[in-house]
Amino acid sequence: MKLPRWFHRFGSPPYVYALAGTLGPWIGGIAVVLIAAGTFGGLVLAPPDYLQGDSFRIIYIHVPSAYISMMAYVILAVAAAIGFIWRLKLAHAVAVSIAPIGASFTFLALATGAIWGKPTWGTFWQWTDPRMMFELLLLFLYLGYMALRAAFEDRDKADRVSAILGVVGVVNVPIIHYSVIWWNSLHQGPTISRLDGPTITMDMLVPLLIMIVGFTFCFAWLLLSRLQGEIVEREHAARWLRELVAESRG
Amino acid sequence: MDIFLTIMGRDLKLAYRRWSEFANPLLFFVIVASLFPLALSPGQALLQSIGTGVLWVAALLSSLLALEGLFRGDFEDGSMEQILLSPAPFGTVVIAKIAAHWIVSGIPLIVLVPVVALSFQLPGEALATLAAALLLATPTLSVLSAIGAALTVSLKSGGSIIGLLILPLCSPMLIFGTRATDMAANGEPVAAPLYLLAALAVFAISLGPLAVAAALRVGLE
Amino acid sequence: MSDENAGLITADLGVSRGGRLLINGLSFALQAGQAALITGPNGSGKTSLLRVLAGLAPPAAGSVKWAATEVRRLAPEARAGIAYRGHLNGLKKDLTVRENLEFHRSLNGSEAPIDELLGTLGLGEVAGQRLRYLSAGQRRRAGLATLHLGEARLWLLDEPLTNLDIAGRRLVAQWIDEHLDAGGMAAIASHQPDQLAGGGTLSIEL
Numbered sequence: 001m002k003l004p005r006w007f008h009r010f011g012s013p014p015y016v017y018a019l020a021g022t023l024g025p026w027i028g029g030i031a032v033v034l035i036a037a038g039t040f041g042g043l044v045l046a047p048p049d050y051l052q053g054d055s056f057r058i059i060y061i062h063v064p065s066a067y068i069s070m071m072a073y074v075i076l077a078v079a080a081a082i083g084f085i086w087r088l089k090l091a092h093a094v095a096v097s098i099a100p101i102g103a104s105f106t107f108l109a110l111a112t113g114a115i116w117g118k119p120t121w122g123t124f125w126q127w128t129d130p131r132m133m134f135e136l137l138l139l140f141l142y143l144g145y146m147a148l149r150a151a152f153e154d155r156d157k158a159d160r161v162s163a164i165l166g167v168v169g170v171v172n173v174p175i176i177h178y179s180v181i182w183w184n185s186l187h188q189g190p191t192i193s194r195l196d197g198p199t200i201t202m203d204m205l206v207p208l209l210i211m212i213v214g215f216t217f218c219f220a221w222l223l224l225s226r227l228q229g230e231i232v233e234r235e236h237a238a239r240w241l242r243e244l245v246a247e248s249r250g
Numbered sequence: 251m252d253i254f255l256t257i258m259g260r261d262l263k264l265a266y267r268r269w270s271e272f273a274n275p276l277l278f279f280v281i282v283a284s285l286f287p288l289a290l291s292p293g294q295a296l297l298q299s300i301g302t303g304v305l306w307v308a309a310l311l312s313s314l315l316a317l318e319g320l321f322r323g324d325f326e327d328g329s330m331e332q333i334l335l336s337p338a339p340f341g342t343v344v345i346a347k348i349a350a351h352w353i354v355s356g357i358p359l360i361v362l363v364p365v366v367a368l369s370f371q372l373p374g375e376a377l378a379t380l381a382a383a384l385l386l387a388t389p390t391l392s393v394l395s396a397i398g399a400a401l402t403v404s405l406k407s408g409g410s411i412i413g414l415l416i417l418p419l420c421s422p423m424l425i426f427g428t429r430a431t432d433m434a435a436n437g438e439p440v441a442a443p444l445y446l447l448a449a450l451a452v453f454a455i456s457l458g459p460l461a462v463a464a465a466l467r468v469g470l471e
Numbered sequence: 472m473s474d475e476n477a478g479l480i481t482a483d484l485g486v487s488r489g490g491r492l493l494i495n496g497l498s499f500a501l502q503a504g505q506a507a508l509i510t511g512p513n514g515s516g517k518t519s520l521l522r523v524l525a526g527l528a529p530p531a532a533g534s535v536k537w538a539a540t541e542v543r544r545l546a547p548e549a550r551a552g553i554a555y556r557g558h559l560n561g562l563k564k565d566l567t568v569r570e571n572l573e574f575h576r577s578l579n580g581s582e583a584p585i586d587e588l589l590g591t592l593g594l595g596e597v598a599g600q601r602l603r604y605l606s607a608g609q610r611r612r613a614g615l616a617t618l619h620l621g622e623a624r625l626w627l628l629d630e631p632l633t634n635l636d637i638a639g640r641r642l643v644a645q646w647i648d649e650h651l652d653a654g655g656m657a658a659i660a661s662h663q664p665d666q667l668a669g670g671g672t673l674s675i676e677l
Contacts, residue, residue, distance in 0.1 A: 084464075087529075140418040147414050151405050154489045160468040161401055165415060168397055168461050172419050175450070179422035182446075183429065256577045260566070267565045267601075328559025331527055332617075336578045337551040471528040 011088050014240040017231045020224040028221040034214030041207030049204075055119040060208060062112035064215035065105045066131070069138055070173070072102030072219060076145075077170035080163035092159035093234060095166060096149065097226035101219060103142035109135050130184035137176050141169045155234070253338040254346045261350035264323075271319055272354045276362055279312035283366050294371060301370030302380075302431040306424055309359050309384075310391070314413050316355040317395035320347065321403045321466060330403075331470055344459045344466070348396045355395075356388030372435060379434035379444075383427045386447035390423050393458035400465035423450055475552050475624050477539045478502040478656060479524065485532030488519045492531055499673060501625070501656045506647065509660040511677030517660035518557065520677070521627050524658055525555035537625065551579060554623035558630065560614030564603040568594055568613050571602060572620060579621035591642075592616050607634040615643055618650075626650060626657040 009015050042060035049056040076098040083091030113132050114124040126132065148165055152158035235241050265272055286304045287297055324330040333343055363384055364377045372380070398416040402408025430443035479501040486494040493516030501507055509517050522528045524535055526542040535542045538549055545553075562571045572585050589595045592612050602610055611634045618626060626647070632640050640663075647657055 137418045137421055140414070144411075144415045144418065147411055148401060151402070151408075151411055156490055157404065157468060157471065160471075161404075161465060164461055164465045164468070165401055168419070171457070172422075175422050175453075176418070179425045179446075183425040252577065256574065260563075260570075260574055263570075264563060264565050323563075326559075327563060328557060328561035329563060331555070331557065331559070332561035332575070333578065335525055335527065335550060335553065335555055336621075337547045337549075337580060338578055339547055 011090055013090060013231050013235050013238070014244075016090055017228055017235075017244075020228045020231075024221060024224045024228075027217050027224065031214055031217035031221050034210055034217060038207045038211035038214050041203075041210060046204045046207055047201070052120060055116065058112050058116045060211045062109060062116060063208060064212045065109035065112060066135060067212055068215050068219050069102060069106035069109050069135065071216075072098050072105060073138065073141065073173060074170055076102060077166040080166035084160055084163040084167075089159070089234065090231070092163065093227060093230040094223070095163065096159070097223055097230050099142055099146050099149070101222045101226065103139060103146065105215075105219070106135055106139045106142060110139065128184060130180045133184075134177050134180045137180070138173070141173070145169065254342050254349075257333075257338075257343050257346035258350045258353075261347055262353065265350065265354040272316055272358070275312040275315040275355065276358050278315055279308050279359070279362065280366060282308040282311065283370075298371045301367065301372055302376075302428050302435070305363055305367055305370065305380075306428050306431075309363055310417070310420055310424060311413075313355060313359070313391055313395060314417075317351070317399050317412065318402075318409050320351050320396055320399040321469075322399070322408075325403045325469065330466065334467065334470060340463050340467075341459055344396070344463045345455075348392050348459065348462070351396065352389055352392040356392050359388055360384040372431070375437070376431055376435035379440050380431045382444060383430040383447055386444060386451050387423050387427045389451045390447075390454040391420065393454040393462075394419050394423075396462045397458060397465065400462045400469065403466060404469040423447065426450070475538045476503060477536070478505075479625055479658070480536045481524070481533065482536075483533035484520075484523070484530055484535060486516050486519050486523050487531035488516065494520055494677060495532070497533070497675070499675065501658065501673065503624075503654040503656065504651050505673060506651055506657040506659060507673040507675055509658060509675045509677065510662070515677035517677060518629055521555065521557070521629050521658065521660055525553060525627050526550075527555070551621060552623055553625045553627065554618055554621060555627040556615060556618065556629065556631065558633075560610050561617070562602050562610060562614055565601055567599050567601050568605070569598045571613060572617065575617040576620040581620045581622065583620050585620075588616055588619055593638075608636055608639060611635055612639055612642075615646070618646070624655050626655065626659075628657065628659045628661075630661055631659065632661060632663055 038060060042057055046057070048054050076095045079091045079098065080095040082088055083095060110132065113129075113135065117126055117129075117132075118124050145162055145165055149158045149162045152161065232241065283305060286300075286308075290296055290300075321330065324333070334340055360381055364381045367377060367380055394416045395412075397419075398412040399408070401415060402412055405411070426443040426446045430440045430447065433443065434440045481500075482498050484494065484497040485492060486497070497520075499507065509520060511517055519528065523530050524542070526535070526537075526545065529543060537545060537553060540546075540549065542553075561575075563574075566574065568589070569585060572588065576583060576585065586595075589598050594609060594613060594616075597605060597609065602613070605613070615628075615631060628647075631643050631647075635643060647659070650657060
């Protein structure tokens, strides 16, 4: 299988480095505006929940984080697979850059879930909640990926081996997800359906959607800046980078 | 098929000559399982209710001990590069090695776990289900172990990291296995979790060796 | 297999180890009856080069072709044309010498007689012993003996004389000569090039 020609430009580190530098501030700006708007909508405009009062408002962070945590893992695996199959070093760089960001969002989803749990369940951690359990396992997958990378000294090998783990992981994510849900369905424990049900109204939902888009832009922004760092690290000996440094020094 | 039997025969012969490598994890399992009653307040009801989970987790942990040698020996003495470069189809070799590993580490668990389960007062009807669940779960476990072992084969000490890589992937297996056993103990129908375990096994056996072969190739580079 | 006569051809080959480029722009061709002696100081990339030639590691640049096919894309049957013996002997310590050779024989789908081979090697008496009780030189002999348990036309040997006594060295040098006379090819990395194949050799200095 051959890659289309335009794709090959994304194999060129100077091009991607410059592109990330140009796009980064714009994407970051959009993220800031959207998150500010979503926060205002969520904290001020949205009415309190008739059951949970104001504590439900944490969904404006919790839900987007959980969403990013899963999306990031899928992108990581796709980038890793592209890097593995077509030996594209930049695709590996993308996968590497995503891992800590994805892990952070996963942690954020867990932390906000726990904070939300205190007023709702009366405890920070409820082992029987399938979504929290899934996020926890997802965090382990991220940490495993990063630990495996860190164990290799040879970057090329680390790229290729961790790519295999990423693909194995992403194949398992839906299996883990559904098995955890199945596991919980047998318990009939004190779970609360969060997003579904008639309790969510338009003025609650719109800020949430804005936050999700805003978080996505924020993720892209973080990714681009990490990717720039990763490119500098990998290309530290390359001529284009030396020239760029010399240029910026004047 | 010839090469499958050749590889499997060789690995079984080697396992027989170095039997302690495979006996130790079983002993570990028995010891861990017997430490739990000591760690908990003595009470038959409590043991009975957590017995299934204890046994499955102990079995899972003990299997971690056996898996490092799965490819490491062949990697360190140069056999793996000879096998990879030989005309033998590498995928078949990988499946044969996993099968041999299952025979020496999976089958003993299928026999041993129900015996230890007796001491946790698991009801009789649950024992057959436990054995069936193990029969369906251990092949998946062997495939996942092989993935972990293959990913870390070129590291000097992969041992500490393998668990981190494969234990999260084992969670579906653990869920279905323990549920099947518990449901049998409560007299509920157990077909659903057993089917799910079988599905996991089919899935793991059909796709897992690809990942293992790819990881071994990279490891040898 | 007629296309094996195309031999081994490298074009503009680059070899790296751990991300560092060791060899650049290496082009050579090996044909029937020819040997390439690869010499160079420690760390110059002899082993890495042989591993790339064998198809174990990918080249950093350029190509390696065997029988007119990229060596990393050879069909399994075509791989039988190449034998690589590195620093490691590729034998199991807990199998006997005979079992080890039998395993290599079935791995390569060969029918070669083993008893005769054990006799030539001077390993007849220890054939039933596990490898772990043999000396390093004896293991090396057994490891190189597996070259005769297949139909490889191209031998890639990494320091084949290591650990061998004088008789062993002579034996291996003789094997290589016979192999080349029979139309075989060899690429050999060695610190003792003068003890190996004489005429018709290519010399690659790294």
